[in-house]
Structure formats: structure tokens, C-alpha cells
Amino acid sequence: MITNISPMKKLVVSPSPHEFTGESVSRLMYGVIISLLPALGVSVFYFGLGMIIITSVSILSCFLFEYLIQKYIMKVRPTHLDGSAIITGLLLAFCLPANLPFWMVIIGALAAVGIGKLTFGGLGNNIFNPALVGRVFLFISFPVAMTSWPEPGQWFQYTDAVTGATPLGMLKEASGTAPAAEVLTQVPSTINLFLGKMKGSAGEVSALALLIGMIYMLYRRIITWHIPVSILVTVFLFTGILWMANPERFADPVFHLLTGGLMLGAIYMATDYVTSPMTKKGMLIYGAGIGIVTVLIRLFGAYPEGVQFAILIFNGFTPLLNKYLKPVRFGKEVVHG
Amino acid sequence: MKLKTFARGGVHPPENKISAGKPIQVLPPPPEVIIPVSQHLGAPSTVVVSRGDKVKTGQVIARSEGFVSTNIHSSVTGKVMKIDQFMDSSGYRRMAVQIQAEDDEWMDEIDLSEDLVKHTVLSPEDIRKKILQAGIVGLGGATFPTHVKLTVPRGKKAEWLVINGVECEPYLTADHSLMMEQGEELVTGIRIMMKGLEVDQAIIGIENNKPDAIRRMQELTEGLPIKVQGLKVKYPQGGEKQLIQALFKREVPPGGLPVDVGVVVFNVGTVFAVYEAVQKNKPLIDRVVTVTGKSLSDPSNFRVRIGTPVSLLVDKAGGLPEDTAKVVNGGPMMGKALSTLDVPVVKGTSGIVLIREPEAHRKEVLPCIRCTRCVGVCPMGLEPYLLMSLAEKNLFEQLEQERILDCIECGSCSYICPSSRPLLDYVRFGKAEVGKMIRARKAV
Numbered sequence: 001m002i003t004n005i006s007p008m009k010k011l012v013v014s015p016s017p018h019e020f021t022g023e024s025v026s027r028l029m030y031g032v033i034i035s036l037l038p039a040l041g042v043s044v045f046y047f048g049l050g051m052i053i054i055t056s057v058s059i060l061s062c063f064l065f066e067y068l069i070q071k072y073i074m075k076v077r078p079t080h081l082d083g084s085a086i087i088t089g090l091l092l093a094f095c096l097p098a099n100l101p102f103w104m105v106i107i108g109a110l111a112a113v114g115i116g117k118l119t120f121g122g123l124g125n126n127i128f129n130p131a132l133v134g135r136v137f138l139f140i141s142f143p144v145a146m147t148s149w150p151e152p153g154q155w156f157q158y159t160d161a162v163t164g165a166t167p168l169g170m171l172k173e174a175s176g177t178a179p180a181a182e183v184l185t186q187v188p189s190t191i192n193l194f195l196g197k198m199k200g201s202a203g204e205v206s207a208l209a210l211l212i213g214m215i216y217m218l219y220r221r222i223i224t225w226h227i228p229v230s231i232l233v234t235v236f237l238f239t240g241i242l243w244m245a246n247p248e249r250f251a252d253p254v255f256h257l258l259t260g261g262l263m264l265g266a267i268y269m270a271t272d273y274v275t276s277p278m279t280k281k282g283m284l285i286y287g288a289g290i291g292i293v294t295v296l297i298r299l300f301g302a303y304p305e306g307v308q309f310a311i312l313i314f315n316g317f318t319p320l321l322n323k324y325l326k327p328v329r330f331g332k333e334v335v336h337g
Numbered sequence: 338m339k340l341k342t343f344a345r346g347g348v349h350p351p352e353n354k355i356s357a358g359k360p361i362q363v364l365p366p367p368p369e370v371i372i373p374v375s376q377h378l379g380a381p382s383t384v385v386v387s388r389g390d391k392v393k394t395g396q397v398i399a400r401s402e403g404f405v406s407t408n409i410h411s412s413v414t415g416k417v418m419k420i421d422q423f424m425d426s427s428g429y430r431r432m433a434v435q436i437q438a439e440d441d442e443w444m445d446e447i448d449l450s451e452d453l454v455k456h457t458v459l460s461p462e463d464i465r466k467k468i469l470q471a472g473i474v475g476l477g478g479a480t481f482p483t484h485v486k487l488t489v490p491r492g493k494k495a496e497w498l499v500i501n502g503v504e505c506e507p508y509l510t511a512d513h514s515l516m517m518e519q520g521e522e523l524v525t526g527i528r529i530m531m532k533g534l535e536v537d538q539a540i541i542g543i544e545n546n547k548p549d550a551i552r553r554m555q556e557l558t559e560g561l562p563i564k565v566q567g568l569k570v571k572y573p574q575g576g577e578k579q580l581i582q583a584l585f586k587r588e589v590p591p592g593g594l595p596v597d598v599g600v601v602v603f604n605v606g607t608v609f610a611v612y613e614a615v616q617k618n619k620p621l622i623d624r625v626v627t628v629t630g631k632s633l634s635d636p637s638n639f640r641v642r643i644g645t646p647v648s649l650l651v652d653k654a655g656g657l658p659e660d661t662a663k664v665v666n667g668g669p670m671m672g673k674a675l676s677t678l679d680v681p682v683v684k685g686t687s688g689i690v691l692i693r694e695p696e697a698h699r700k701e702v703l704p705c706i707r708c709t710r711c712v713g714v715c716p717m718g719l720e721p722y723l724l725m726s727l728a729e730k731n732l733f734e735q736l737e738q739e740r741i742l743d744c745i746e747c748g749s750c751s752y753i754c755p756s757s758r759p760l761l762d763y764v765r766f767g768k769a770e771v772g773k774m775i776r777a778r779k780a781v
Contacts, residue, residue, distance in 0.1 A: 013663075014699060016761070017669065019507060020754075023710075025706055025756050028708065125704070273706045330345060331578070331593070
């Protein structure tokens with residue numbers, strides 16, 4: 001007989017594979033949060049107290065609303081610790097003026113988490129980007145407060161900060177009455193636009209910090225280049241063509257890249273996993289679409305900035321893009337060498 | 338040399354080739370073997386011995402039934418104790434022959450010398466016949482009868498013989514050790530198979546994590562119409578379709594065979610078995626098995642007789658570590674978990690991998706966050722997240738349209754999923770149901 005030394009202990013039996021990556025949802029989410037820290041730092045530097053208040057209030061309310069709604073209304077196990085509520089909170093704060101009264105931030109957080117995310121069933125099921133739902137909800141409810149932008153550098157002012165229009169706002173106000181070239185002499189210099197020293201939503205101002213965040217996310221393979229690059233390239237090309245055709249009337253493409261919520265939207269809002277397409281082809285079309293609609297709204301629409309609406313519109317197109325744009329299947333196009 | 342790799346998807350699991358460089362240790366015949374009569378794809382063989390019979394090492398104990406089937410031989414000399422249902426590595430009880438071993442007396446025609454026999458005068462037809470008689474099947478794990486693959490279907494033409502030395506599964510080193518130690522036999526085996534297949538060129542694909550094997554095979558094939566191609570490390574490069582794409586940029590059409598693009602692929606272990614069968618008259622009664630695991634004291638490559646219990650192999654490699662929670666027959670990406678160690682090594686057993694307590698368990702399943710990773714890594718260009726969600730809803734017609742049957746079950750999607758979703762489990766379920774649906778449709 002065989003000397004059977006195998007133990008009586010029970011072995012785990014499961015189908016293959018038996019090996020898994022260390023990547024997890026919360027690791028990815030906390031990776032996004034880390035990538036947002038440079039932009040957060042720059043915003044605190046420019047907007048001081050106001051930025052600290054709205055960011056803390058926004059994160060805390062998103063976190064709490066997620067917990068309370070899941071526990072007491074949906075009666076499911078709360079997932080507030082997975083990091084996604086913190087991201088929603090951070091991104092919502094990033095697209096608000098730093099002097100927004102804190103109770104409005106709380107309402108925005110409720111709209112973002114409650115309406116934007118949990119009504120659809122929570123993480124993974126929402127159609128629209130929750131932070132943008134919150135922002136648009138506030139934008140429509142409190143149009144004046146949502147369009148008074150504090151001057152950067154007022155560290156200890158909050159709701160009493162001196163406010164004014166954003167560079168894009170100035171451009172829109174002047175359109176039809178003064179040529180763009182004239183307005184552009186009054187906006188901050190290109191280097192300041194790049195660093196973020198301008199009026200605007202609290203976290204959107206610094207292209208530099210947001211690009212650092214993007215490089216970190218690309219390095220960690222949290223996102224791929226397809227969505228941000230296709231949006232930025234489309235905006236650059238579209239505004240570039242118009243500017244070359246009529247430099248008097250239209251602002252240059254670099255100005256369009258560096259102002260408004262474009263960087264924040266392209267890098268963080270449009271790349272939201274849940275609400276963006278599943279295939280590379282889909283991502284490129286989605287990105288190009290967002291770029292085109294953004295420029296159309298900025299140049300020909302009623303609002304100075306259009307990236308938020310462009311992203312929400314294309315969030316709505318995502319299921320359609322997933323349905324019709326499939327990956328190239330193996331063996332479908334047989335290539336004989 | 339410019340390294341090649343396949344175009345779509347793929348993952349990079351930790352290699353953990355801890356038994357690399359360990360010499361192949363030849364284990365003596367065990368006191369008792371259990372030899373299943375179906376160790377190959379196709380029809381089970383018919384038992385031709387009875388209880389109480391004395392058998393010699395290398396004697397046929399079950400004969401091939403039909404074209405896609407093959408012979409089974411006794412791997413020891415001894416007495417047939419029982420012909421009954423025994424549990425095999427699938428976890429099911431299947432027909433097998435239990436033989437108690439005595440002295441090791443081989444069949445007379447088998448050449449047991451160490452001498453290398455280089456030349457063959459056999460015709461292609463005789464080569465195929467000898468391979469069938471020797472019971473050779475694909476040793477990479479699929480266990481498809483080799484003589485069938487060597488028979489090119491009418492109207493098709495093979496241009497290339499491809500030798501799969503990729504060994505892309507983590508942990509496994511059996512093929513690597515074969516290439517290092519028995520390179521000359523392999524080269525002879527390749528020439529025999531080229532003759533059997535009637536092609537005049539061959540190519541060996543080896544991943545770049547085995548530079549010594551690439552060098553060794555290059556040295557041995559110098560001046561021969563056999564090319565050695567280094568490949569960038571990426572799982573599942575050892576999959577037939579992926580390897581062919583990496584080497585030739587040709588894609589085997591869905592439902593098709595490699596010969597549709599002019600290629601036939603064999604694993605390194607199979608080539609060695611062919612050498613032994615054709616040149617030494619030795620049937621397939623043993624094979625190289627990697628026994629490995631992070632806690633195992635002596636991870637090894639063994640040449641073992643078919644039918645040896647897995648428990649004996651683990652003992653030879655230092656004994657079962659305390660913290661073992663899972664034992665995988667094959668590699669960790671595509672292997673099957675065993676429920677007991679009292680199952681025999683069969684022709685398709687390429688390795689035994691012991692997995693420790695924390696890694697043996699799956700993590701909690703979270704909702705799909707649509708991160709697109711599963712789509713990105715699928716080497717077949719499928720959308721695993723979609724296949725899973727359609728399978729959950731029993732939408733089999735749609736699953737067929739989404740080409741679920743193309744799935745090669747490499748497990749890259751389940752491996753990469755940050756939400757630990759059981760993607761491949763659902764795809765397997767969907768494939769089975771779609772298969773049933775198609776058969777029912779044909780029956781009407």
C-alpha cells in the first residue's frame with residue numbers, strides 16, 4: 001500500500017484562476033485621491049480658508065450621506081469606506097467657487113451622492129458623474145453664488161472675499177461688443193493661467209497640478225490616456241482652427257486649454273470609470289464629443305463654460321457607445337503573413 | 338534578437354518560477370499506480386487486461402477506440418489489482434486500472450540505453466502509427482492525441498511546425514528543465530515531427546524569462562531549418578492561438594484549427610515523448626512534473642511514472658507544508674484545484690502547485706465599477722464584464738452573438754478584476770449553456 005501521509009485537512013477547491021492581482025477598488029480610489037493632492041495644495045495656496053472649508057464640508061457630507069442613505073433608506077451594507085464617496089466629495093468641492101456658503105455645499109453633496117449615485121443603486125450603477133450632478137444642481141439652484149469667483153490670494157476671507165468674473169466669463173461678456181484679442185489683454189498671463197493664479201472654481205485653476213495628477217494616474221495605470229488626450233486634443237484643434245480663421249473674434253487654443261474646468265473635467269470627471277465607455281474606440285469618440293460640445297457651448301452657447309454639460313451629455317451616450325463599439329475580436333480579420 | 342509577443346490583451350502575473358534550474362530527478366516506480374483509461378480528449382480507451390494479470394512496464398493495458406483516442410500503457414511491472422472507478426484529478430470517479438508494482442521489468446523492444454539516436458528511416462505514416470501506439474497526447478495540458486494533430490486534414494496544408502516552449506503559467510518549470518537537459522533529444526524529436534507533418538521548417542517559441550533555454554536551443558539548432566524565437570513575457574502566450582499570433586501575426590479563425598493558418602503546434606514535453614516513442618520504442622509512461630509552492634521545502638522537477646499518486650510527489654518534494662490551503666493540478670492560472678492528494682499523475686499533469694492559506698481564498702466580490710480592465714486584458718478581444726452580466730441574466734442568444742465560445746478560459750479577466758468578480762466562472766457557465774443551445778438547434 002502507498003504510505004499515505006496526506007493530511008485529513010480539507011483543501012480549498014475553486015475554479016481557476018488561482019492567482020489574482022493585488023489591485024482592488026479601494027486601492028484604485030485612494031490612488032485617485034493621492035493624485036488630487038497637488039491640485040488641492042495649489043487651491044489651498046490660492047484660496048486659503050474658503051478652500052479648506054468647502055473641501056472639508058463636501059467630503060464629510062458625501063461620506064455621511066452615503067453612509068446614512070445606504071444604512072437607513074436602502075438598508076444595504078454601507079460602502080462609504082471604499083473611497084469613492086471621498087472622491088465625489090473632493091471633485092464636487094473642486095468645481096465650486098471657494099467662497100460658496102457651506103450649507104449650499106451640503107445641498108450639493110446630497111444631490112451628488114443621493115441623486116447622482118445612490119438612486120441608481122450605488123457605485124457602478126450610476127449613469128451620470130455624481131460630482132457633476134451635484135455641481136449642476138447647485139448651478140441651477142444658486143446661479144449668483146455659483147458664479148461669483150473669489151480673487152486668488154485672499155487667504156483668510158471666506159464668504160466675504162472679493163469676487164469677479166473668470167477669464168472665460170470675461171470673454172463671454174465681451175463677445176459681440178469687443179474683440180477677443182482685446183479681452184485677452186486683461187486676463188492673467190499664460191504662465192499664471194498654467195499655474196492657476198486666476199479666478200475660477202476652487203480646484204480647477206491649476207493646469208500644472210492637474211497634469212501632475214494625470215501623470216501619476218497614468219503611471220499607476222488607474223486611467224488610460226484615451227479620454228483626457230482625446231478631449232484636450234479636440235478642444236485644441238477645434239479652437240485652433242477657429243482662431244486661425246478669425247483671431248480677432250476667437251481666443252487662442254492655449255487659452256482655451258488652460259481656462260475653465262477643462263483640465264479638471266478631462267482628467268477627472270470624464271475619466272470616471274462608471275460613466276465612461278468600456279472600449280478604446282468608445283473612449284476616443286466620447287472624448288472627441290466632449291471636446292466639441294465644450295467648445296460649442298463656450299463659443300456659441302449661453303454659458304461661458306460648457307465642459308460640465310458636455311461630460312453629462314456624453315455620460316448619457318456611454319451605453320450606446322458600449323453597445324455599438326466593440327473591441328476587435330480575435331480571428332475576425334484574418335491576416336495571412 | 339527582436340522579441341515578439343501577441344497583439345491583444347494579456348497580463349503579467351508574478352512568475353514565481355522557484356523550481357527553475359532544479360535538475361530533473363527521476364523517481365523510481367511507486368509501490369502502486371492507478372492509471373485512468375481516459376487521459377486524453379476523445380473516446381476513452383478499452384481495457385485489455387483483467388484482474389490478476391501480470392503486466393510489464395510499457396505494456397498496453399487499454400487500447401485506442403476510434404481515431405480521436407489513444408493507447409494507455411502500464412507504467413510499472415506488477416499485478417493488476419482492480420479495474421474500477423477511482424477518483425481522478427477532475428474530482429470525478431472514472432474507470433482506471435490499479436496495478437501493484439513489483440520489479441521494474443520493461444517490454445523487450447524498449448531501448449533503455451542513454452544513447453542518443455539521431456536518425457530515422459521511417460515514413461511519415463509509420464511515424465504517426467508509432468506515435469499512436471505509444472499513446473502520445475499533448476503534454477501541455479490539453480491532452481489532444483498527437484497522431485491526430487500530425488494528420489493534416491484533406492485540403493489543408495501545414496507550412497510550419499511550431500514548438501511551444503513558452504511555459505507562460507507561473508510556477509511551472511517542467512518544459513524549461515526539459516529544454517536545458519534534453520535539448521538534443523528535443524531537436525531530434527522536432528526533426529521527426531517535421532517529417533511526420535511533412536513540413537520543412539520549424540520554429541521554437543520561448544519566453545524571454547528563460548534566456549538560458551533560448552541560448553541552448555539556438556546552439557543545438559544551428560544550421561538546421563529550425564528557428565528559435567524569443568518572446569516577451571506575457572500570459573497567456575502559451576495559448577496556441579496567442580503563440581501563433583505572436584510568431585506569425587496570423588489569427589486562427591473562430592472555431593478553426595491552427596492548420597487553417599498553416600501551422601501545427603506541439604508542446605516541448607510532447608516532442609520529447611515523440612523522440613522516445615519513435616527512436617527508443619518507449620510508450621508514454623512517464624513525464625516531467627513540477628512540484629512547487631512558496632512554503633514547500635524542496636520545489637522540484639520530477640520525471641514520474643503515470644499513475645503515481647500526487648501525495649507521493651509532494652512527499653518527495655519535502656512534504657506538505659502546514660500552511661497549504663489549496664493544491665492545484667497544473668499552473669495557477671488554468672489548473673484545477675484538487676480536493677484530495679490521493680489522485681494519480683496523468684498524461685496531462687504538468688505541475689502540482691501548493692498555494693498557501695491567504696492566497697488560496699477568493700476575495701469579497703464587489704460591484705463592477707466598469708474600469709475596463711477585463712476588456713483590456715482579454716487576449717481574444719471579448720468583453721468579459723458583458724459576458725458575465727448576460728450570463729447572470731441567462732441571455733444565451735446574446736452571449737452567442739458576443740462570441741462567448743471564442744473564450745479560451747485563460748482567466749486573465751478574473752485575475753485582473755479589482756472588484757474580484759467571478760468573471761470566468763460565469764463565462765464557463767455561459768459557454769456550457771450556449772453549447773447546449775447550439776446542439777439542440779442542430780438536432781432539430
